[in-house]
Amino acid sequence: MPVAVITGASKGLGLALAGALAGRGWDLVVDARAAGPLAKAARELRGAGSRVVALPGDVADGGHRTALVSAAGELGGLDLLVNNASALGAEPLVRLAELPAAGLRRALEVNVVAPLELIKEALPLLRNSSYFSYPPSYVAEAPYIGEAPFRGDEHPAEAYDPHPYSENSQNTDLSVSHPYVGVHGAVLTLSSDAxxxxxxxxxxYGASKAALDQLSAVLAVEEPGLRVWWVxxxxxxxxxxxxxxxxDDGSGRPLPQTVVPALLRLLDGAAASGRYTAADLTAAPDGASSR
Known part of the structure; x- marks a missing residue:
């Protein structure tokens, strides 16, 4: 069975994605800072018949990150790493003039440093994965074969620019290979329009996510054998x-479950590495999960 590590999986989008993967037969390693909600989530996930290892802890802790990767190895390897855990830096959010330095450091530690360190821990297992070497059994139609990563603009012929407002940041060498040839595991990182x-x-918060986007873009270039998606x-x-x-009254906002089909589409199509939005993935026609 394929194996995924999902951080921040006791609630919200992390739990919704974990539930969808468990329903597809994935084995899971999940974490969250609060042990009680994580244990409850793990019981729900095991109801689908998957093996689930729940490890409470903080992704900013190096020992905890090592434990997550070790648990995946004990389940048989690692095919998908999902960096979902996030920190705001201040609750509620405040203007930059009022943002405590400690809060900014916390956001950078959780949203940037921890995902990179977890990726580094997981790279040997991800490189050894064969998940994308063959079409997943649940894909009913021919998967999309990406020719370029999603660029988030109206000019698909142009090279992807992870920072469209910077003239010095270009990333033109993302993997454009056939999605089932020489491709191993995947890294899925949750970004933000901020x-x-x-x-x-x-x-x-936005600065930390922008830094995470850039790390993801560079990782995609440096690890062409992996699928790297930041969404x-x-x-x-x-x-x-x-x-x-x-x-703010958030009652009209979509539930996290509504985003899961877009994330699964990346997996189903072994989409090319790049930055995506859930809205564009959902709106794209069948067989065209990237543009």
């Missing part, structure tokens, strides 16, 4: 958003 848009009070899931009704903007 990484590319200037929203008041979202500066610290803006769009607005969601989550505890993270409620903590960020407690005065």
């Amino acid at each position: 990484a590319v848009e200037a929203y008041p009070t979202w500066g610290g 803006d899931p769009g607005d969601m009704r989550t505890d993270l958003y409620a903590a960020a903007v407690p005065d």
Whole structure:
């Protein structure tokens, strides 16, 4: 069975994605800081018949990251690493003039340093994965064969620019190989529109996500044998958003479960490495999960 590590999986999008993968027969290693909610989530996930290892802890802790990867190895390897855990830096969010340095450091530690260190720990297992070497058994139609990563603009012929407002950042060498030839495991990282848009009070969080986007873009170039996806899931009704903007009525925002089909589409099509938005993945026609 394929194996995934999903951080921040006791609730929200992490739990929704974990549930979808468990329903497809994946074995899981999941984490969260709160042991009680994580144990409850693990019981739900095991109901689908999957093996589930639940390890409470903080992704900013190096020993915890090592334990996550070791648990995946004991399940047989690692095919998908999902960097979902995030920290805001301030709750509620505040303007940059009021952002505590400690809060910014926490956001950078959890949202940038921890994912990179976890990726580094996981690379040997991901490189050894054969998950994308053959079409998954549950894919009913011929998968999309990407010719370029999603660029998030109206000019698909241009090279992907992970930072469209910077003239010095270009990433033109992402993997364009056949998705089932020489491809091993995958890294899925949850980004945000705050990484590319200037929203008041979202500066610290957005800066950390922008840095994570750039790390992902470089990883995609340096590890052409992996699929590396960084995805803006769009607005969601989550505890993270409620903590960020407690005065905002989030009842009209989509539930995290609505984003899961877009993420599964990346897996089903072995989509080319790149930055995606859930909205574009959902809107794309069948067999065209990237553009």
